[in-house]
Amino acid sequence: MRVRGHLLPCLCAGLLALLPAGTSVRQQAAPAPPHQHVTAATAAAAPADLAIRFEALLGQHSVLAADLMRSRIRGDDDFVQAANAALGKNTADMTDLIGQLFGAPTAQQFAPKWSEHIVALFAYAGALANQDEQARKEANEELTEYESELGSFFAGASHGRLATKDAQAAVVQHVRHLTDQADAYAKGDYATADDLYRMGYQHTYDLGLTLANALLPPKQSAVLREPIWRLRSQLGKLLAEHAVLVEDVTRAAVTGTPDFKASGDMINANTRDLTGAMDTLFGAQAAKQFQALWGDHVENLVAYSSAIAARDQARQQQANDALRGFEDKMAAFLAGATGARMSAPTLAAALLGHDEMLLRHADAYGTRDYTQAHNVAYETYENMFEMARQLADAFGATVAARLPQGGAQTGYGGMAAVVGSR
Structure with missing residues (x-):
């Protein structure tokens, strides 16, 4: 089941608008997150509220990305467009939150890295839809590279509170949940696909706490251990x-x-x-x-x-x-x-x-x-x-x-x- 090619230019254009000049897009078929508005750090929301928001957005990213991949495998073009828009909104909200938590410069580094890993997930699903093993391998190679980049980004933002190998391992697991559920879905193994769908949501949601605990200064992260x-x-x-x-x-x-x-x-x-x-x-x-x-x-x-x-x-x-x-x-x-x-x-x-x-x-x-x-x-x-x-x-x-x-x-x-x- 193939996704018709007329979708690809409009999907790619929005991502190109997002990325800063000089950033290369290594997959031509790409979701289209909207232009990001990055805010400076603010004291308007308490760190505890921002940490919940971080968990929520990461968990939501996992299910939206899985839905986007599944719709591409089904060849459901209309759903692909709507799922892409929702995933773009999630990316914009997450980038804005990174700006609130850690400042605009950090958010500006985050946006293209995060968007490029979505591009590779989209390409991976397209390869499954087209039964193109070579394209699937190429997308998987891109994902491996982005896993390393994202892990290094989060480790760097933690100022030594999160080891690079731990951050990279967490990102690898997130991506594997998504690619493995897509593999199972493409094979019609829906029980396995849905088990991985839930695992992916739960892991990525909890990853939000792991990251918030490491990225926030200790005085701010202490509230995250309170029972309420x-x-x-x-x-x-x-x-x-x-x-x-x-x-x-x-x-x-x-x-x-x-x-x-x-x-x-x-x-x-x-x-x-x-x-x-x-x-x-x-x-x-x-x-x-x-x-x-x-x-x-x-x-x-x-x-x-x-x-x-x-x-x-x-x-x-x-x-x-x-x-x-x-x-x-x-x-x-x-x-x-x-x-x-x-x-x-x-x-x-x-x-x-x-x-x-x-x-x-x-x-x-x-x-x-x-x-x-x-x-x-x-x-x-x-x-x-x-x-x-x-x-x-x-x-x-x-x-x-x-x-x-x-x-x-x-x-x-x-x-x-x-x-x-x-």
Whole structure:
């Protein structure tokens, strides 16, 4: 299945506009991140908030890059264009954040390096789509070079707090998750591809903490070990992944692609991880109650997407009505878990907003408005971290302290044991 060549000039042009004069683009077929606006360091946001943002953007990069590669393998040109735009926005946001954290000169070094590794990933997927082994090897060689460059960049920015070999190893693992999932997807091994999709998200998200811990000065990074921050980080990771995976299964349901079952398995695995988190925080009985409610929530979101595919408005409305019942029940559960520090009406409104965004995404996807679908998905992903902040603050430090301890590479423990046991 080949991607038609008329896409390539417009995809390449945006990247060329991004790179500074004299930078060579070593792959001609390239995604098109928009022009970057790099800001100077600012005290407007606390280091802890910026570190969460760093984790979120890195995790989001992983799933957007995987989606871009998969759409190119499928030969889905319209989706490629929309996924490319979302990935460009993520790159712009990440470059801006690097500027806030470490200053404009560092961000100006980061932007072309990061964009060039996206170029090589895009070329790698194109080679798989075209069944061109020589092009795949060439793209892989480019990725190896960029891995070294990015690792050296992060090590240099840490002022000796992060060893070059460790930084390079982390980048290598990130890239391997993406290329290996693309290999499996191209072969039709969707279960393996989706396992790697999740591993890639989780690794890259946690890489954000590893980097923030090394790149921030010690006085600023100390807050990253506080229980409330760790809970915010880990809840954000799982809730944002929930949104990503619901959107993935929506795509598979609406388009009827053969990876629907594997997509469903992914979202079920995320539900198990969230349930494990509730077990850690509140015990087995609360976890069992949560799993029943959350499972119904996921089933109704999938039912809504399936009804769109079948053009069955009655089933759509039935799923929508069922979601209203979920929101009230889950709000009551969480209000009890927070000791009423968040009221049931406030929680119900937050859950309603979450569900409405996911339904808007499904509606846009159903009409093949992929640009709107990606815009809504981006908004939904970011919203999950505000929800995680509110929940972590409401659960409180005593509950947050129940998280297992660990190193920065596993989110200081966080839900690593839960995720690892699925």
